[in-house]
Amino acid sequence: MSTVVPRGFTVDRDDGRAVLPGNLHTNRKISQWLDFSQPGLVHVFTGKVELGQGILTALSIVAADELDVGLHQVHMVSASTLEGPDEGMTSSSISVQDSGSAIRHACAEVRFFAIQRAAEMHGISVDGVRIAEGRFSGPTGLVLGDYWHFLKGFNLHREYEGLSSPKPASQLKLHGRGKVRRIDLPEKIMGQARFIHDLRLPGMRHGRVLRTPSVSAQLTDAQQPVPASVLEPWSKLSVQCVVDGRFIGITAATERDAEAALALLGQQVRWTETTSLPDIHGLADFLRNAPHDTNFPIQKGEALAAEGVSLARDYLKPYIAHASIGLCCALAQWDGQCLQVWTHSQGIQNLRDDLTKALGLTKEAIVMRHVEGAGCYGHNGADDVAFDAALLAMAQPGEPVRVVWSRADELSQAPLGSAHLVSLRARLTDDGRISHWHHELWANGYSSRPGRSVVPTLLGASQRALGQPIPLAINPPLAAGGGSDRNAVPGYSFENTHAVNHRLTVMPIRTSAMRALGAFANVFAIESFMDELAHLSGQDPLQFRQLHMTDPRSLAVLDAVVNRSTWWHQQREEGVGHGLAWARYKNTSAWCAVLARVQAGETLRVLNLDVAVDVGRVVDLDGVINQTEGGALQGMSWTLKEAVQFDRTRITTQSWADYPILRFSEVPQLSIHVLDQPDQPSMGAGESVQGPVAGALGNALFNALGVRVRQLPLSQDHILQALNEPT
Amino acid sequence: MQAFMFTLNSKPIAMDLPEKTALLSMLRNELGLSGPKLGCGEGECGACMVLVNGKPQTSCNLPLWAVQGQEVTTLEGLGQDGRPHALQQAFIDENAGQCGYCLSGILISASALLRQNPLPTRAQICQALDTHLCRCGAHERIIRAVQRAAKTEGLS
Numbered sequence: 001m002s003t004v005v006p007r008g009f010t011v012d013r014d015d016g017r018a019v020l021p022g023n024l025h026t027n028r029k030i031s032q033w034l035d036f037s038q039p040g041l042v043h044v045f046t047g048k049v050e051l052g053q054g055i056l057t058a059l060s061i062v063a064a065d066e067l068d069v070g071l072h073q074v075h076m077v078s079a080s081t082l083e084g085p086d087e088g089m090t091s092s093s094i095s096v097q098d099s100g101s102a103i104r105h106a107c108a109e110v111r112f113f114a115i116q117r118a119a120e121m122h123g124i125s126v127d128g129v130r131i132a133e134g135r136f137s138g139p140t141g142l143v144l145g146d147y148w149h150f151l152k153g154f155n156l157h158r159e160y161e162g163l164s165s166p167k168p169a170s171q172l173k174l175h176g177r178g179k180v181r182r183i184d185l186p187e188k189i190m191g192q193a194r195f196i197h198d199l200r201l202p203g204m205r206h207g208r209v210l211r212t213p214s215v216s217a218q219l220t221d222a223q224q225p226v227p228a229s230v231l232e233p234w235s236k237l238s239v240q241c242v243v244d245g246r247f248i249g250i251t252a253a254t255e256r257d258a259e260a261a262l263a264l265l266g267q268q269v270r271w272t273e274t275t276s277l278p279d280i281h282g283l284a285d286f287l288r289n290a291p292h293d294t295n296f297p298i299q300k301g302e303a304l305a306a307e308g309v310s311l312a313r314d315y316l317k318p319y320i321a322h323a324s325i326g327l328c329c330a331l332a333q334w335d336g337q338c339l340q341v342w343t344h345s346q347g348i349q350n351l352r353d354d355l356t357k358a359l360g361l362t363k364e365a366i367v368m369r370h371v372e373g374a375g376c377y378g379h380n381g382a383d384d385v386a387f388d389a390a391l392l393a394m395a396q397p398g399e400p401v402r403v404v405w406s407r408a409d410e411l412s413q414a415p416l417g418s419a420h421l422v423s424l425r426a427r428l429t430d431d432g433r434i435s436h437w438h439h440e441l442w443a444n445g446y447s448s449r450p451g452r453s454v455v456p457t458l459l460g461a462s463q464r465a466l467g468q469p470i471p472l473a474i475n476p477p478l479a480a481g482g483g484s485d486r487n488a489v490p491g492y493s494f495e496n497t498h499a500v501n502h503r504l505t506v507m508p509i510r511t512s513a514m515r516a517l518g519a520f521a522n523v524f525a526i527e528s529f530m531d532e533l534a535h536l537s538g539q540d541p542l543q544f545r546q547l548h549m550t551d552p553r554s555l556a557v558l559d560a561v562v563n564r565s566t567w568w569h570q571q572r573e574e575g576v577g578h579g580l581a582w583a584r585y586k587n588t589s590a591w592c593a594v595l596a597r598v599q600a601g602e603t604l605r606v607l608n609l610d611v612a613v614d615v616g617r618v619v620d621l622d623g624v625i626n627q628t629e630g631g632a633l634q635g636m637s638w639t640l641k642e643a644v645q646f647d648r649t650r651i652t653t654q655s656w657a658d659y660p661i662l663r664f665s666e667v668p669q670l671s672i673h674v675l676d677q678p679d680q681p682s683m684g685a686g687e688s689v690q691g692p693v694a695g696a697l698g699n700a701l702f703n704a705l706g707v708r709v710r711q712l713p714l715s716q717d718h719i720l721q722a723l724n725e726p727t
Numbered sequence: 728m729q730a731f732m733f734t735l736n737s738k739p740i741a742m743d744l745p746e747k748t749a750l751l752s753m754l755r756n757e758l759g760l761s762g763p764k765l766g767c768g769e770g771e772c773g774a775c776m777v778l779v780n781g782k783p784q785t786s787c788n789l790p791l792w793a794v795q796g797q798e799v800t801t802l803e804g805l806g807q808d809g810r811p812h813a814l815q816q817a818f819i820d821e822n823a824g825q826c827g828y829c830l831s832g833i834l835i836s837a838s839a840l841l842r843q844n845p846l847p848t849r850a851q852i853c854q855a856l857d858t859h860l861c862r863c864g865a866h867e868r869i870i871r872a873v874q875r876a877a878k879t880e881g882l883s
Contacts, residue, residue: 189834254756256748327766375828407767
């Protein structure tokens, strides 16, 4: 068995080799990214995967623009361990930066080679060569040939050398303009088989896994968990049962037989449960008092002494669920030597690493292929279900096995976004400026993704007889954007700023990465608190923020959203509230400012969300708008509606009825403003907006009702609770 | 086992299956369709929506006996002769989706709406789609695509 070294959160560029752009650094050969062997088509390989965010489309624009080929001539090939680059995870809104940059530079180099060859063969200067739609012409318009002609026999299996810089922004024709049709959507809209759920392999069996009803549940009868009276008739029906510790799975020839067998298992298998979960009504106390370790994201200037505090407030975010509309699904096939896995994981390489550890196979014995799943917003059950399929397939050599989770599993077995408590304190000077700021937070780690620990983080692996418990969720280092402390450092220039991050060292509820990680809770808290401080000192919330801001792009994004709003400057109507918030995601990535307009009647109704974003150079304009719209609406859903429910034993959120999310009738008017910066580096667009949306909504609610709700979601219950509390 | 006969996308279907079998299960397994999607199995998300005699119904919790002799239309039956339905074209043109998993059901409900009300208001579109969940937050462009399809249809 090969030893697999745990992977880091970022690419290690300090490895003694010449630093190359983006993920070219770790995938240095041009042939890992580009292939011109099929006339008329450029195959562009990426290790990044389509999660619904439109990354394949954005990367195709990068390649088409740099090469001067048509979009229809670009064929994107997504992650597989058989070919293309190893780019680790598709997460953290860095795909355009890391994969895009690599593809851009690889294309620039190939373009350089092709132009040189064209010029040599035709005895003209390289400056005289023009390219359009992949076809080359000379100074007089003379047709010279095309990429496929000039690259014939040319070996792209060579390391990138940086022989030519990518084009300047002014020469990019597709970047940031108009609407490019998404590569993957037409097939999905036409009902063609494109999702992993639509993949049907010959002879495929259907697998299901009986999950433990609670995280600490033990089999009441570990010797004979499934009664013989159940197993015997099954052997005649070709239903196979795999029991390994607390992992109980079945495979059957048809999906309905598998479902029926699972239902029977659910009735027959007895569990002994313990009360291991925190009190949901005392979540803040649980977080504050749980064992933890501590780090300090910023310690600038003086610490704030207790007697100097002008205002102190606590803000709480509950556990939230991924709640994708599709179910986690995977296929696996084992021929006795090689395991093939089809997965919608965010990181096929990380997942393969954990499969080697869990199954005792070498990396070479496992082939992974990414197949698109339903929307992915972080570390959901995609990796877990792939392990389930692998284990069941290995019990049944030869036949492929497909496993699908249930809706209840989606909501109660997949990792959740951690509950998160933020305690903020500040000191105001006599002239209404903030001199001291103190941010203290308590949360579980925001990552227990596969591949980063010596122990696999796969649910099923932890439930086997010899399985090890799932490691505690950790936090990415601040250099990689941080985890629970993501955006704990405020985007304001206070003279004295301190942040303290307590990561829980117990994990009664499994947590991992969910979109924006800690930024959602931290920005909600910071932007609510800024509003409270403005109110306390009798200042306008916008001007109060601007007083403490120095970064020009931060100010610009806030100005843009205010100046372009059609309603912000209007007189407020009765019962209507306006709120604003902003943040720079991870303090190093995209800037985002949000205005919210709400109507507070019997229910809180959101009328408008105006959003301005600065993601640097825009690659796919409609993609940026789509991600920002979607992020705003998902962030609004988290803010207003969502909290996973549990008692002291079990997660009780099991169905959509238990976990309402945003519906069509609740969608506000959205205005998205994209501030294109063609000469600045591109940054991801998927995660900048959720925190500011939460802050703006809380502030708008306060503006409408005069009541400050500091516990998410901003539900009717919490509003009423806040109304009845002395402020 | 019982023989069930109904019309699927204008073609007659006959199948011997237990009467409680969910329509979706048969559509995806025995008939190999990919349009209707399983999202919850409880009729709560709308991903599996089909038309039964022109009326949207979730197929994940619809037993076969309930469609005996009825006309069932799935996403595959919306367009004709391989040509996209006006709604499908509008959704493609608007990039109206992110992951696209909810779209099959939404297209089905939208087609029923447009048949009943060729020029719906925004509020009417939202009402018609309110039983559908979209987690990616593509609602705004989905609404826009339905409006676009209504306009194109109105012009043709």
